[in-house]
Every structure is written in C-alpha cells, then in structure tokens.
Amino acid sequence: MRLSTTFALFSSVITTIYAAAPNTTVDLGYAKYQGSLNNATGNFEFLGMRYAEAPTGTLRWRAPQLPQVTPGIQPANVFSNRCWQAGPGIRPVTPFPLGSDSPKQKRAAPDFSEDCLFLNVVTPASGAKNLPVVVWIHGGGYEGGSASVSVGAGIYDGNDMVREAGGGVVVVTIQYRLGVFGFLAGQKVHDGGALNAGLLDQQFALQWVQRHIEKFNGDPNKVTIWGESAGAGSVLQHVVANNGNTDPPLFRAAITSSSYLPSQYAFNGRIPEQIFSEVVQGTGCSSVVDTLTCLRQANVNDLEQVNVNVSNNSFFGTFVFVPVVDGHLITERPTQLLRQGKVNGQALLSVTNTFEGAIFVNTSTADTVKTPTYLANLFPEFHDTDIIAGTAQYANQGAPIDQAVAIMGESIFICPTYFLLRAFGDKGFKGEFAIPPGDHGQDVLFYFPSDTPPSFNNTVFINNFAQSFLNFAMSLDPNVKWDSTNTVPQWARWNEQGRNEMLFNKTDADVPVFHSIATSAALLERCDFWESVSAFSAQ
Template structure:
C-alpha cells in the first residue's frame, strides 16, 4: 500500500477536506427529471446553485452488474441534492511481485463507497430560474486509472468542485461532474461478459451520463448543443474513448469539444484476448466460482463486499504502476484500438485541446528500483506482447536519455500518457486543435489539478496569480468558445496557434528561475515526436 499512499500524496499534495456550505435561504431550487424531483441549494459564498448526488442511472447491482446502465426507477417526493454521493468501489494500482496483496486486504476509506454510485453533480451560476440564455456545459470526468476516484476524488480528501470551474469561466458555464463504475465492477472483460452482459460498463456509464445531459441539462440552464468533455489521466483517456466511440459516429452527438489533461491510453486488448481472460479467471478463482456452470452469474450472486475484496486484490497484482482493469475493444462501443481509429480519423467532436505534463511517468515507476532496473525487462513487463526485436528497438530509442531509471520514467511518460495526445492531434488535422505543455517543476502527473480545483486541492506548485489565471483560464475559455484565443478576461497567455502536422506548436506554461511566469508558444519536441512515431508503429503489439 506504500505506492498507493505515495500516489495520492503526490497527486493531491496537501489536499484538504472540503465540505459544501448548506443553503442559507429558502425556497431552494427544485428540478423535475421525470423519474424524480431533486432539490438543490444556493451556495452563498460562490453564488452558484448546487445539485449534488443526482442519480442518473439505476443502481447497477445484482443482475445489473456488468450490464449497460438503465434509466432510474421513479421515486415519489422531492429528493435532497445537498451532499456528495458515495464513490464507486475503489480498486488499486498495480504493485507487482514486491507487494503481494492477500484477498482479505481492505483499505481504510474516509468517505462512503458503494456499488450504488451512478450519480452526478450539477453547478449553475446564480439562480437557475434567472438564466436567460442557455450556457455552455463543461463535463468533468475524473481520473484514477479506471480504478480509483470519484466526485470526491481520492480517499475523499478532495472534491472536484464545480464552483471553481464556474469562477474560472467568468460564470459563463454550467459544470457537471460525473461518476462511473470502476475496477472489477466497471471493466471486467471476457467472452462470458460479452455473452451475458455488457463490456466496458464504466465507459457506458459515462456515455449514459452524457445522454442524460442531452435530455436534462436545459433544466439547469445549460446548452446541450454546446458541451465540452474534460478529464485528467484516465478521465482524459475517457475523453479519447468517447471520441472514437461508435466508430466515431455517435448519433446524436453528445459533445462538440474535448479536453484531455494527461491523456491515459494503456494497453487496450480485445475483450477475449489472453490477458483480459486471464484477469477474469483470477477473479473467478479468488471468489470460488471456477466450478460454477455459469461463472458470471456466480459472481453476480455474491455480496458487494466480497466482490470488493477481489477487486482490491486482483488489481494490486498488476505490474507496478499499471492497472488490471481497463477499457477493451468490444467490437460495438469501442470498435477498434484507439491508435487505429485515430489513424483513420474516426472521431466524434469538432474541437480539441490537449495538455501534457513534462514528467508524467515518474509517479508510476517504482523509484526503489533506480539502481537495479533493466530497461528491456521493464519494457517487456509494460508491454508483454512486444517481440524481442521491438523491445530492443524501444530500448534504443531511450538509451540517449540518461540513467536507466530516467529512461523508464520517459517510457511510461511518453508511451502511455503523452504520445496518445499527439495521435488525437494528428486525427484532428484540419480541425481546430490546440496543444499545451505544463512544465512548472516538478511537472509531475496530477500537479495541474490544483489549478483546476484550487479550493479543494491544496497549494499551487507556482502560486502566481497571473500564471494561475492564465493556465486555468485556457480550459474554460475553450469550453465557452471552443477557442483559447477568445478570452473571458485579462490574461498573459499570448495568441495560441492551432496544432497541425505542418505546424506542430504548443503553448508552454512554466516559470523562470527568477520566479516569473513563462507562458509562450514553442515548437513540439522533434525527438519526442520521433519516439511517439515509434510507439505508434508498434501499437498492434502494445495493444494501444
């Protein structure tokens, strides 16, 4: 569990527990969703109407496990929407063979977790009844390797507070924060799941939430025809999944703009490939369902706490810093590997903004192996289907970068967290697309979160007002106008050229040694682009 604790500490440095102020005046707003009426509250400090814990899908329990989400059952009376929802069951990051995790291992939780977790939060500037013109909508999809997180972040130590997004947008958006099934319950894959269930349940939850937005967001003052989806890490990976969903032809369209902050595209196997099947068999074995004539129904018959034990144990058994449960190619919702779909320009959405951090990978590499790590062995563990010649070629790409630990940090950074953004940018060539680079030291994975949600994610790594305004502002300006060059207010960010294959430019967000903001346009690193081209060339074997 040491790695998991370090993961959270690094991702959410000095995070503080956040609680929403309760309503201070009546009457509170009520919205009728057809299946239920929800009563939110007006947050006096931010002057934003909050609806917290709104159910968007029926509880996915019992026979509904590993099935697509469905419309909630009708309930009578007014439901309170004044407190954060329980998070979905939490998994683990891979800890390899150095940290075995017995099946009876449980992790202490500071906030409620539940299998009944398909809720979302909606935030509207001012009083929803006073919104005269529908506002652009920004949808936040949380990260956590498809195993961790929720509307209340990691361990409940932070909240993805839509009040922050509305403030940074100059009160020009409606914000939505969604939850989705994680780990074993969201991404269990095998031929059996395909035959008697639905693959990629966690992604289907996200799509169902986006469909809910199309149906209901006007009741909160939002414009369903102006939706931007934005995520960080696995949330950014989710944005890319929705871009390639349904063969790039989701109909009706669910969004126009996409923002990826540290896009996360790990190996994405076909649902019945050996590795997903092996993971399914581990789950079945740990839960004593191997001899059952219907192993999936055996799993459905178990209580949620028992499933959670296997969720934690099996996910912890993955190679260090990786995740056992992740999206797969299911042939329907996700019809091709992301790299293939993007090469063929099969994409939903018309506008794209990508932000990557300089040192994305170090968080997912065991620093204790600095003196012993063998680069080819690491590459093989990360991508076991690579041939020996491909492993050697990959190692040769990174040999000039320094020590072995520096090399494997860069491999994790680029292969899984940086290069996928470039593949999307290439697919958008000819459409408005923008590339940013967050470089404020240490510029690690997750160091940008405190700029998006400053009220609940601790101090900024560079506490400079002009920089913070410029950096956080570009995302919300993009959400409002689909163009970071149209500003909500004064900013030091200069004109930002669109990224194209002939003009590969990105906006640098950094600080000088003297402590001043350094925000300027730069050319994309040619060496990094060359390495990304290598990973793209072997993507059939990395399963990306």
Template sequence: MLIKANLLAVLQTFLALATLATADASIVNLGYAQYQGSVDTVTNTTSFLGIRYAAPPLGNLRWAAPQPPPTISGVQQATTQPNECYQAPLGNASTNPFENSSLSKRAVGQSEDCLFLNVYTPGSVVVASQSGGLPVVVYIHGGGYISGAASLYNGAELVVESNYGVIAVVLQYRLGLFGFLAGEAVKEGGALNGGLLDQNYALQWIQQYISLFGGDPTKVTIWGQSAGGGSVLQHVVAHGGNTQPPLFRAAMTSSMFLSSQYNYNDRIPEIMYSMVVNGTNCGSSSDTLSCVRAADINTLQTLNYNINLGGFYGTLTFVPVVDGSFIVERPTVTLSKGRLNGNSLLAVVNTHEGNILVDQSTTMGVPEFIGNIFPNFGSAQINGAAAMYQNLGSNVDQANLVMSESMFVCPTYYLLEAFEKKAWKAEFAISPGLHAMDIGEYFISYLTGPVFDNSQFITSFSNSFMAMVMFETPNHRYTPGDITPTWKKWRHDSTEMIFNKTSEGAPDVYTSQTDTDLLDRCTYWRNVSAYSVQ
C-alpha cells in the same frame, strides 16, 4: 477581473464556508425525480449534488449496461456528496495521484450504488429560460479506472473561473472489477466496458436534462484528466468515431492515459476473469457470470483490491477493452482513419507524466522494464524501443520516459493529429511537472491546492480551458489580465503553449515548438501499437 488577488483565498475557503452560506435553490423536476440544490452566497453558485442518472448497478445489473433511474416521489435534497464507487490501489504502489489519497478528508462511503453526478450552476436560481442556455463542461475524473470520485472536484470553481459563463457537471462511473471486467462470458451475458457505458449514459442524460439547469445540450465539452482523459479518448473513437446523435462538440484532455487495450477475449482479460471466477468459488458453475453476480460484495471488493495491487508496479489491470460494439477497434486504429466524435480539441500534458508509475529505486534494465509493461512485445519491439532511450540518462530516467511517452504523451499527439487543424496543445511545466500536479490550478480545493499559488498564472491556465468550453477556442480572452500569448493550432506548425514560471517565481507562459526527436519516438510507438495493443 475574474481572479483578483484575493479570489484564490476565497476559493480555498469555499468548502468551509459552503455549509454556512447556503439558501434555498430552485427545484428541478426531472420527471423521474425532483431535486433541490443549495446556494452558496460566497461564490454565487448553486450546486445539485448526488443526482442519480442511472439505476443502481446491483444484482442482475452487475456487469450490465446502465438502466434508467427509478422514479422517486417527493423532493430530494441534493445537498450532500454521493457515495463513491468501490476503489482499488495501483499495482504495488504506496503513494501516487492515481490512488485516492483523500479518502480521509471526505465524509463519503464506498458503494456499488454510485451512479451519480453533480451539477453546478451560476447564481442562486436555475436559469431555464435563458436563450439557448449556457455552454456545459462535463468533467470525467481520473484514477486509473480504479479510483476517484466526484466529491474530489468542486465544479463551482469552474463556474467562477468562467466568469459565470458555464454549467459544470462532474460524473461518477463504475471502477475496477465492477466497471471493467472483461472476457467472453461478460460479452455473452452482460456488458463490457461498463464504466465507459456509464459515462456514455451520463452524457445522454445531459442531452436530455441539462436545459432544465440552464445549460445548452448543443454546446457540451467533455474534459478528463489521466484515465478521465483516456475516457475522453474512448468517447472520441466510440462507435468507430460516429456516435449518433452527437453527445458533445469539443473535447479536452489533461494527461490523457492510454494503456494496453486488449480485445475483450484476449489472453490477459480471460486470465483476469478466471481469477475472479476462482476467487468467488464459481469455477464449477455452468453459468460463471451469474454465479459471480451473486457473490458477496465484500468478496468481490477484496478481489478488486488484491488483483489490482498484485499487478506490476505502476500498471493497471481493469481497464477498457475492445468490445466490438462501443469500442470497435484499438483507439489508434480509429484515429489513424481520421474518424472521431467532436469538432475540436484542447490537449495538455505535464512535463514528467510517467515518473509516478515507475519505481524510482528500480535496478531493472530498460529492456526488461519495457517487456513488463508491454507483455505482447517480442525481442524486436523491445530492442527497438530500448534503443531510442539508451542515451537518455540512467535506467530510471529511461524508464520514466518510456512510461511517459508510450502511455501519455505520444497518444496525445495521435489525438492531436486526428483533429487536424482544430486542435491546440499545451504543457504544464511547473517543476517538478509530475502527473496530476496541474489539477489544483483549476480545481483550487483539490487535495493540497495549486502547486503554483499565483493568481495571474491560475487565471491564464484555467481560462484556457473555460474559453475552450465557451467559445471552442482557447484564444478567447474573456478575462482582463490573461497573460497567455496567442495560441496557434498544433497541426499548423507544431506550436505548443508552455505554462511555467521563472526562476524568480513569476508566471512564464510562452509558445514553443514540439521536439522533433520526441515526435520520431512517437512514430515508433505508433508503428508498434499492434503489439502494445493501443
């Protein structure tokens, strides 16, 4: 059995024991650098932390496409967590999972030099000679495209949960102003969607190098939570859904987030670019982008922080845009054409995704709320959306549903529909079912750990993801004691898997039919997606 009653306790003490239970690991020669990881004899895994996959995005490489990493002589010790990319808060928010609330727990600094990834393998040696190699799971962290870091997620836990059947990779990418500054000037003199290009570059790195760690580059699954799930969506629709050569075979999304995705030179991206130009005193420059590139990092980070903080409650300012090359059109348009990268999908949402992005004490009416989160809506779109929710509780209840369904739940259904009969859907329903509460069920050491500390439930929930990685279906029962019923593909009859617990505190995993009223509301949101710019 993979997760016995005492394994959860072992995993929860992993971080404390890791530094005491290490041994020499094999050296991996990447050509441009050699890295030596560390073995954890408690979990029987090897970690390679802080592998540089691209050149530092400094100086002229600010707002440029990622470039090859420099050649480094000697053996690099891959034993400490990398610097995280510069962080920023959510619009006018004090505490929520999008913010990086664990900074005080980790001995990592913030830096522009942050394009690193962590690799976790089974055992004490790299198994480069294994026939075909192991399947690979690539985790893209969430944080609203403005916060988050690889150090939050211990990929060794995924290796253990897979019964040592996968290689895990956790990557970082440029965030906020540094990763998602848009506008005509950035298009002409740099690269749009730098954070997405970083992720894409890391996926290319995996294709080239993961076999050296014992992984199979033809069996890659990309997985992300929140903005990480949104990033997975971006890679599914990248290049009009036809990235060549393919970079992954399967996709998994947890709480996939799709905010408004404007054209790079639309009004709002240009306003934000002007705010950065003015904030760096570059307004009189004949080449504003070069001027901004030369700005002091403290000035840029202050702008990054303040511009994000100044946004409407719960909204994000620096997010992906339609750039015309990597992302050629709004994601819903590409999905509606049935064009997508990847062969199969596992999509999971939480019961109440939107609550953390809504001021729970607001007195704002729902029409006004809708107009604030979708500034391109006219009265027809606002009134049409508000009418769907008018009998669904208080103004706060309605706002919670609007945020949840328009930006998380409904885009997930669009993605499920695009994958047709190769997709499975689940809901994490452990009360209160808020955004990000499911993370601790597969990353046991994440923040406060699992919200439902039950080994049988953790086995059932986490094994669904790892089965998808290894066998391209969540239905493979590779662990005795997995209580999950048989999955049905969502497009067949709108059947979903519900992960919950009984009132007595026992695991309760069962199938359910998708709410048809919810699907009707999703149809409306899809019909107005040209106005919501999704």
C-alpha cells in the same frame, strides 16, 4: 436612506436575482431534486443526483438502466457515495506470461458503495440561458476517484470552473463504475453482460446531459467533455466511440489533461481472460458452470477484496481493469481509429505534463532496472524485435531508470495525445504543463484550487492556466478570453505544418511563464515508433 427604503431595495434585488435564476427544484421525470444556493460562490448546486439505476445484483456488468421513479422531492445537497475502488499494481514483474519470444477536504469524504451512479451540477445563479456545459470525468486509472474527491488531494468543486469561466458555464461532474465492477472483460461478460460498463455509464451520463441540462440553463449543443488521466483517457474513448460517429452527438468539443491510453486488448484476449479467471477464482466461483451468475451473486465486500488483490498484483504503476476493444462501442484499437481520423467532436484542447511517467515507476529499482526487462513487463505482448527497437529509441534518455520514466510517460500519456491531435487535423490546441517537478496529476489543483492550494500558488498563473480551458469550452478557442487581464499570448493551433504548443511554467524566481514552443521533433519520432508497435502494445 431610511432603513425601510434600504430593506425594500435589498428585497427588490434579491427578488430579481431569484426570478432570473434556475428553479432550485428540478423535475427530471423520474425524480424531483431540490438544489441549494452556495452562499460562498453565489452558484446553485445540485449534488448527488441519480442518473442511472443501482448496478447491483442482476444489473452487475450490464449496461446502465434508467432510474426507477422516486416520489416526493429529493434533497440534492450532499455528495453521493463513491464507487468501489482499487489501486495500481505494486509487483516488480507483470503477472501475465510474456510473449512467446519475450524475456484535505471541505466536505467529509463520502462512503463507498456499488450504488454509485450519480452526478453533480453547478450552475450560476445569474439566470443566463443556454450556457456552454463542461462535463468533468475524473481520473484514477479507471480504478479510483469520484465526482467529488480526487485521487491525489482536494475536491472536484464545479464552483471553481464556473468562477474560471466568469460565470459563463454550467459544470457537471460524473461518477462511473470502476475496477472489476466497471471493466471486467472476457468472453463470458460479452455473452451475458456488457463490456466496458464504466464507459457505458459515462455515455449514459452524457445522454442524461442531453436530456436534462436545459433545466439547469445549459445548452446541450455546447457540451465539452474534459478529463484528467483516466478521465482524459475516457475522453479519448468517447472521441473514437462508434467509429467516431456517435449519433446523435453527445458533445461538441473535447479537452484532455494527461491522456491515458494503457494496453487496450480485445475483450477475449489472453490477458483479459486471465484476469477474468483470477476474479472467478478469488470469489470462489470456479467450481460452477455459470460463473458470471455466480459473480453477480457474490458478496460485494468479497468482490471488492478481489478487486484490490488483482489490481495490486499487476506490474508496478499499471492498472489492469481498463477499457477493452469490445467490437461495439470501441470497434478497434484507439490508435487505429485515430489514424483513420474517426473522431467525435469539432475541436480538441490537450495538455500534457513534462514528466508524466515518474510516479508510475518504482524508483527504488534505480540501481537494478534494465530497459529491455522494463519494456517486456510493461507490454507483455511485445516480441524480442519490439523490445530491441524500443530500447534503442530510449538509449540516449539518461540512466535506465530515466529511460523507464520516459517510456512510461511517452508511450501511455504523451504520445497518445499527439495521436489525438493528428486525428483532429487543424482543429486542436496543445499545451505543456511544466511547473516543477511536472509530475502526472500535479496540474489538477490548478483547475480546482479552492480546497487545496496548488504547488505554485500564484494568482496570475492559476487564472491564466485554468481560464484557458474554460475559454476553449465556451468558444472552441482559448484565444477568445472573457477576462481582459488574462496574459496568455496567442495560442496557435497544433497541426503537422505548425507543431506549436503553449508552455505553462515559471522561473526560478517564481515568475509565471507563458510562451509558445515547438514540439520536439525527436519526441514525435519516438511517438511514431509507439504508433508502429501499437498492435503489440495493444493501444
């Protein structure tokens, strides 16, 4: 074939691809963004697109606002700044008085900024229309993480999920206000601002998806929200938001990887008010009458230092800037709403890890920790009767340090997942990730393996495991597979009559393991206990 003929054929193919592909310039009304082709994946990327106005100054602790109109065409080829961050508690005891009767990256990591309400979209260059949409909500205890860089390691790369779906989805990754900026509570915030600002950011981003995702070839009626850790906790919050009757609906399905449900107090309870007072004192606002206005005028660096200090001052492994019951978006404790079956979404897929609590327990206290004391510090609203009953529940779970690990993992991550499953009836699927050591967060690199290989770098396992989530997002059923080489066996729905879940593990010889197991009856009994005391664990 002559060179001219070859070139003509090549040009024809490229022209056909680009004619079918989405326009790399997208008009959102308030701004035009110029995306780019990722030559390595063949997908189009739109990175760092603003979805809300900068929540600074007088907009601190207010509901997100529509962005101002920006003229010209904005480049969308780099990740945006990350939201300000903090970390988990490191104190040996809780700072809250106990109850009255209780004893390596491919791209440079972006900077931090209060102006951080941005999202990213990755869409296949195939030009296929009306594709299902996956919205990824990052984890980090509501105090860390971003839409680009994970808390542990690696990059949240939407290209990975597009690949794992065989090019059959559009992927959106979002950011939201964190820590004191996103989850400061108290009566004054209620009266002069917006509670759960971080959740409102997420909801605003989901509304953005409804308005604009068709411009990226996504179908707004086929949205699945998926998160890990606090991202999965966020999914849980949106499932129960507005009494499970968000109108119009913002998603059709939900995926949780390690659902996170810490104590979620009433917005003006004693603990949120104590945290508010600590923030006011730390920023030098305690001498003024209008403390919220003072906080809005505080230097962002000073506020960030308070964010870190208050967070570090909490009990080891816990986070204090988390969602509250605000009476509007979240009308009751999530456990109450789930018990009533008040849920948004048509289907659920949930996976937990075997040892969710291990990284949140101070193992240096193995020789000194006492289960009753641990329970009292983890749940400072517990009464003596709750502590005694909780200690009895875990008496046969090994040494006290093992009991602490089990309590942390089951009460805050694993049992809330079963509460979710029960609320969805027979519309849910349950899995367990057990690749040793089975720690919290270990599964993330299996969804996003392109930057940092996961601990078990086995192609069959990675494909089978990750594809299961994307299969569900595309068809609401992980058994409907786009890849004929996927060997995950029939995955039964989880319900009270058939408590079956899919195990993802490996043998000692590094052979992938995929098979159905029955949910432990003893575990579910312990979950019943946690539900029974949820008024005092504030879940």
